[in-house]
Amino acid sequence: MGSDLFISYAWTSDEHREWVRLLAAQLKALGFDVLIDADVDYGDDLNGFMRRVDDAKRVLLVVDRNYVERADTMPNSGVGKESRWISEVHGDREASWMSVLFVNNPDFTLPAWLGDKMPKGFNFNHSSNSLQEFPGAEQVEDLWRWIAGLPTNRDSATPIATLRERATRLEEQTLRTEPSQWRSPDLEGELRFAYADAPQRTFRWGFGDSEFAFSVSGHSNDSIYVLKDYGNAVGLVQGEMPDDADLARHLVPGRSVTPRVGQSVVLMNEHGRLALVEIVDVQRETTHIPYTAPHVTFRWRVIASS
Incomplete structure (x- = not known):
């Protein structure tokens, strides 16, 4: 051509x-x-x-x-x-x-x-x-x-200014849903995750056998559904925080767990490695002005000993 x-x-x-x-x-x-x-x-x-x-x-x-x-x-x-x-x-x-x-x-x-x-x-x-x-x-x-x-x-x-405004809006929306925006190579970190914009409402971190996928959907004002759709297993840490060596016993056979703010979730990936996720904050969608997108703030850490 x-x-x-x-x-x-x-x-x-x-x-x-x-x-x-x-x-x-x-x-x-x-x-x-x-x-x-x-x-x-x-x-x-x-x-x-x-x-x-x-x-x-x-x-x-x-x-x-x-x-x-x-x-x-x-x-x-x-x-x-x-x-x-x-x-x-x-x-x-x-x-x-x-x-x-x-x-x-x-x-x-x-x-x-x-x-x-x-x-x-x-x-x-x-x-x-x-x-x-x-x-x-x-x-x-x-x-x-x-x-x-x-x-x-x-x-x-159409005036050039209008075309520019349209192009800006289109690119901003493309960036919001671009997969690279929802990935981190770090084995530990913290993120305010506007999950409604992310493909499959999923954030990924790590690499190789240390890669994890954190998939969520909204639940209540202080809790979130954490799904195992892109992992091997998920579990909710009950009671006091266990040692890293004891995290695997909190995994459950179900598809999801529902942690509240302050609670932690254990993820196991397809390689059998573990990661710990602490739910720091949950925000439901608010449609009144100003609009607030649903999001969850969380900290993650890949368990080195796993």
Whole structure:
């Protein structure tokens, strides 16, 4: 599958090259797959490169004065080769396939082969004497709307600020449910676990034969269901806290136990190792404003001697 955009430009100066790379980075940040000529080794596979240009959904020429000169008078330069290849493909494509971005080219000069074709152009020229003529967000939006195939008329467009807010909400929700958020390599620790957001309402810690899964669901204001769904056994410590060597006797054959705040649970994983979990705090869901998500705060410790 081809890239969303191929950018052709001249290495006029370090500053110009950096400007084009920053523009490409901006477009990549918007989600476009962008290929620039810096990614191409002309000596390796010219036919392969021509196919990449041909497969690109859009082609953008960043035309400064130096680009025009190289395209017209230096056929063996990178710009000269690209101009020749693009011109060969251009005739078979719809008009919207290629566009021109003018920068440091106030006369809007085009390479000779484009002189009578009148491609769509984007004015990124600026004048040091007038900040009002400096290109900004509006020009960038025009550019990405062309890449995306959207109309230039923005009457029905969703404002960028709204799109950003939506994207932020989506990413925040994705992060809340991302499995890596609900895992720790530590053999002991403490966590405020908002279990409703976690996949299978499960938090995992440790690694290898010391890995444990803590699965819970709500019960009451001061207690929680602890399930053995992802372990071998679970048990509730009754009475005084026993020595580590005596924890296994508290395991029970049932699927769950219901510890209250201040009580501890014994977990046994599929390798027969043990972990101790102390319930520090339990919070049920409250739907009034401000909303409070259900959570349990607990401390865990993998029993070294197990």
